[in-house]
Amino acid sequence: MPFLQFKNVDYSYPSGENDYITALRSVSLTVERGEFVALVGCNGSGKSTLARLCNGLLAPDGGEVTVDGMSTVDKSELYEIRKRIGVVFQNPDNQTVTTVVEDDVAFGPENLGLPPAEIRERVDTALKSVGMSEYAKSGPARLSGGQKQRVAIAGVLAIKPELMVLDEATGMLDPDGRREVLDVVRKLNRDENMAVLMITHFMEEAAAADRIIILDRGSVVADGGRELFSAPEIFTDAGLDLPVYVRVAQKLKARGMDIGCPLSAEQFVAAVKARLSADGGCV
Numbered sequence: 001m002p003f004l005q006f007k008n009v010d011y012s013y014p015s016g017e018n019d020y021i022t023a024l025r026s027v028s029l030t031v032e033r034g035e036f037v038a039l040v041g042c043n044g045s046g047k048s049t050l051a052r053l054c055n056g057l058l059a060p061d062g063g064e065v066t067v068d069g070m071s072t073v074d075k076s077e078l079y080e081i082r083k084r085i086g087v088v089f090q091n092p093d094n095q096t097v098t099t100v101v102e103d104d105v106a107f108g109p110e111n112l113g114l115p116p117a118e119i120r121e122r123v124d125t126a127l128k129s130v131g132m133s134e135y136a137k138s139g140p141a142r143l144s145g146g147q148k149q150r151v152a153i154a155g156v157l158a159i160k161p162e163l164m165v166l167d168e169a170t171g172m173l174d175p176d177g178r179r180e181v182l183d184v185v186r187k188l189n190r191d192e193n194m195a196v197l198m199i200t201h202f203m204e205e206a207a208a209a210d211r212i213i214i215l216d217r218g219s220v221v222a223d224g225g226r227e228l229f230s231a232p233e234i235f236t237d238a239g240l241d242l243p244v245y246v247r248v249a250q251k252l253k254a255r256g257m258d259i260g261c262p263l264s265a266e267q268f269v270a271a272v273k274a275r276l277s278a279d280g281g282c283v
């Protein structure tokens with residue numbers, strides 16, 4: 001059984017008296033334990049709606065969302081579901097509730113009713129894994145955007161979820177802040193086997209995932225591994241950019257130099273070197 005499963009999920013928002021806006025149309029997808037999945041789609045494609053459906057903040061109009069076999073419409077399971085799935089939203093300022101970093105991180109485990117010693121241990125571990133231990137006693141207001149978002153991630157980690165959903169959680173950060181958050185999330189996925197659903201419109205983040213799901217106007221239009229990038233029109237048709245290395249590789253191809261589909265600086269350099277030496281060039 002998949003850990004998170006959407007089966008033919010529909011969702012519409014009411015708009016005016018008798019009208020509605022369809023945000024998701026028959027969406028089916030899964031996230032397995034330990035997987036790192038990116039969900040990409042342009043503005044208004046339904047990404048945040050999908051994030052809110054994951055942990056029962058919204059209930060589907062049609063179809064079903066299950067977490068570890070529990071349906072999100074079953075109110076008696078919501079507590080268990082929210083222990084298993086943590087969601088980090090876009091704006092870190094809306095996610096701090098107290099004036100001291102460590103109290104903020106303790107908020108989730110306190111709500112689980114855990115004993116104080118266990119809460120202390122979870123807070124310390126969570127702050128350590130996002131590299132924010134030295135800020136435990138600071139006020140969240142004094143932190144940079146990237147640091148605040150790492151504290152928000154620590155708050156979710158302290159609940160020890162099996163899946164973390166990040167809804168454009170790096171959207172308000174500068175490139176350094178984005179890298180900090182992505183590094184932390186990748187490490188947790190790799191070392192702690194925490195599953196990740198990274199909702200993003202930054203293609204470099206999507207290229208870091210094991211699997212990519214593309215949402216276009218409320219529907220899933222592609223779901224596959226990194227090989228999706230070798231058919232770039234799937235992304236451009238959905239209104240998305242391509243990772244910078246894919247764009248440069250396309251330009252080189254148009255000039256007669258096919259280096260395949262590199263997704264990182266390292267892969268790009270290796271592909272160019274391989275191509276040049278295959279051509280008998282000196283590298």
Ligand code: ADP
Nearest residue numbers: 013021023041042043044045046047048049050
């Ligand atoms: P994304 O996160 O990909 O930008 P959203 O899930 O926020 O997409 O929005 C999907 C669609 O639902 C859009 O057309 C948006 O205008 C609409 N929508 C989102 N939230 C609301 C809301 N609270 N009330 C009415 N319409 C909404």
Ligand code: MG
Nearest residue numbers: 047048049168
């Ligand atoms: Mg959104």
